[in-house]
Amino acid sequence: MAEEKEExxxxxxxxxxxxLAEACDRLGWKNPTKIQVEAIPHALEGKDLIGLAQTGSGKTGTFALPILQALIEASQKHVQAFFACVLSPTRELAIQIGEQFEALGSSIGVKCGVLVGGVDMVQQTIILGKRPHIIVATPGRLVDHLTNTKGFSLRTLKYLVLDEADRLLNEDFEKSLDDILNVIPRDRKTYLFSATMTKKVQKLQRACLRNPVKIEAASKYSTVDTLKQQYRFVPAKHKECYLVYILTEMSGSTSMVFTRTCDATSFLALLLRNLGFRAIPINGHMNQSKRLGALNKFKAGECNILICTDVASRGLDIPSVDMVINYDIPTNSKDYIHRVGRTARAGRSGVAISLPNQYEIEWYLQIEKLIGKKLPEFPAQEEEVLLLLEQVSEAKRIAATKLKESGGSKKRRHGEDEEDDIQKYLGGKDKKSKKSKRRD
Incomplete structure (x- = not known):
C-alpha cells in the first residue's frame, strides 16, 4: 500500500x-502532501476523519477539497446553504481558512462566511443573510449568532470540522463547543484535525465521530526534517542582547519572535525599532483590525520581524518565514511544536532558535524530552554578543520611556493605546478605532 501511495x-x-484540481494548480499546490494523500480518499468515501499531522503539512486542503467536492455534487440537486462549518481557535486562522475555501471554490461560486470576535455582529448578520455555503468561525462568536441572529441555524449542516482540535478543547472553548454540538445535526460528517493528540481530543473523538479513520502523518509530537533547531542558554539580563545579535546575524531573514506576554511584544517591537529593525507586534489584546493590519504588513514584507504571543502560533500560513525565535520558552512544551511550525512549511527549510534563561531551563528540557532529541547549541561568542550591550541598553531605556509616557501598560484598555504608540513611533497612522467587545 505504501508504494501505491508514493506513486x-x-x-x-x-x-x-x-x-478543484485546477484550483489547486492555480494556488501552486502541484502535488498532494502526505496527509492529503492518506486522508482525502477516505473523506471522499464519506468517512469521518481524525487527522494528526505536523503544522504546515496541508491540513486545510485536506478537509476543504472533499467538502467542496461534496458541495458540487449536492448543488446539482439544489442550493446548499450552511453546508459545512469549520471551527477554529483563533480569529486569524479562521480568516485564513475562509480565504482558502474561497480561493479553492472561486470557479464554482462558493460563498464563505467568517464569524469571529472583534468584528461588528450586524455586518456578520448581513453575511449570514446571503446564506453562505461554508461557515468558518471561532466557537464563541458562532454561539452568539446561533443565540441572537434571527433565522440563522445550522440544521442543514452536512460537515463539521474542528481544526486545531487540541486547542478547541481548552476550558476557554469547552462550553461553546458543547452548545454547538447540541444544536447541529447528528447525521453529518465530522473531521477532527490536530498537530497533537491529547486525552481531551480522544474524548471528543468518542463523543462526536462515528467509526473514524485515523490518519497519522506524523509521529506523536514531531517537527519536520527540514527544520534546523538550536538553543542558546542565556542569562536573563542579557537576553535582549542575544536576540539583537541573532537578528543581526540573520539580517534579511523573515522572523517570528515569540514572547510570553502581550506587553513584551510591544516593548520588544519598540526596542528593535530603536535599533533600526523593521519589527511589528501582534497579540491578543489588540483589536481585530490592528491584529490583521500587523499580520498583513508582515506578509507583505513591510516588516520582516513579527513579535508575537501564542495567538500567532497556530495554523497561520505565512510561507516566507525563515526563522522562529523562542525569546520566552513556552510553559507548555506542546506549544513549541506549534511555534516552530511557522517555519519550514510544505517542504521548505527553516531555523528555530530557543533562548532559555536560568529560570526557564526546566521548560526547555521538557521540550527536548517531548521531541525526543537533544538540540545543538547556537554558536555565539559571548564577548561578541556583549559588544551590543551599550546600544541595546539605550534602546531599552527609550522603549520603556515611550511606553511610560503614554500612560503605562496597566492603565491601557485592551492594549490598543499601546499599539497606537508604536504606530505613532513608526510614523504610522494615528487613527483611533472603535473599541469593540472581544469574544473569540
Whole structure:
C-alpha cells in the first residue's frame, strides 16, 4: 500500500474533480502532501476523519477539497446553504481558512462566511443573510449568532470540522463547543484535525465521530526534517542582547519572535525599532483590525520581524518565514511544536532558535524530552554578543520611556493605546478605532 501511495502525483489521482484540481494548480499546490494523500480518499468515501499531522503539512486542503467536492455534487440537486462549518481557535486562522475555501471554490461560486470576535455582529448578520455555503468561525462568536441572529441555524449542516482540535478543547472553548454540538445535526460528517493528540481530543473523538479513520502523518509530537533547531542558554539580563545579535546575524531573514506576554511584544517591537529593525507586534489584546493590519504588513514584507504571543502560533500560513525565535520558552512544551511550525512549511527549510534563561531551563528540557532529541547549541561568542550591550541598553531605556509616557501598560484598555504608540513611533497612522467587545 505504501508504494501505491508514493506513486500518487496529482490531485486527480486522489479522486478530486477537475475544477478543484485546477484550483489547486492555480494556488501552486502541484502535488498532494502526505496527509492529503492518506486522508482525502477516505473523506471522499464519506468517512469521518481524525487527522494528526505536523503544522504546515496541508491540513486545510485536506478537509476543504472533499467538502467542496461534496458541495458540487449536492448543488446539482439544489442550493446548499450552511453546508459545512469549520471551527477554529483563533480569529486569524479562521480568516485564513475562509480565504482558502474561497480561493479553492472561486470557479464554482462558493460563498464563505467568517464569524469571529472583534468584528461588528450586524455586518456578520448581513453575511449570514446571503446564506453562505461554508461557515468558518471561532466557537464563541458562532454561539452568539446561533443565540441572537434571527433565522440563522445550522440544521442543514452536512460537515463539521474542528481544526486545531487540541486547542478547541481548552476550558476557554469547552462550553461553546458543547452548545454547538447540541444544536447541529447528528447525521453529518465530522473531521477532527490536530498537530497533537491529547486525552481531551480522544474524548471528543468518542463523543462526536462515528467509526473514524485515523490518519497519522506524523509521529506523536514531531517537527519536520527540514527544520534546523538550536538553543542558546542565556542569562536573563542579557537576553535582549542575544536576540539583537541573532537578528543581526540573520539580517534579511523573515522572523517570528515569540514572547510570553502581550506587553513584551510591544516593548520588544519598540526596542528593535530603536535599533533600526523593521519589527511589528501582534497579540491578543489588540483589536481585530490592528491584529490583521500587523499580520498583513508582515506578509507583505513591510516588516520582516513579527513579535508575537501564542495567538500567532497556530495554523497561520505565512510561507516566507525563515526563522522562529523562542525569546520566552513556552510553559507548555506542546506549544513549541506549534511555534516552530511557522517555519519550514510544505517542504521548505527553516531555523528555530530557543533562548532559555536560568529560570526557564526546566521548560526547555521538557521540550527536548517531548521531541525526543537533544538540540545543538547556537554558536555565539559571548564577548561578541556583549559588544551590543551599550546600544541595546539605550534602546531599552527609550522603549520603556515611550511606553511610560503614554500612560503605562496597566492603565491601557485592551492594549490598543499601546499599539497606537508604536504606530505613532513608526510614523504610522494615528487613527483611533472603535473599541469593540472581544469574544473569540
Amino acid at each position: 500518487v502525483k496529482t490531485f486527480e489521482e486522489l479522486g478530486i474533480c477537475e475544477p
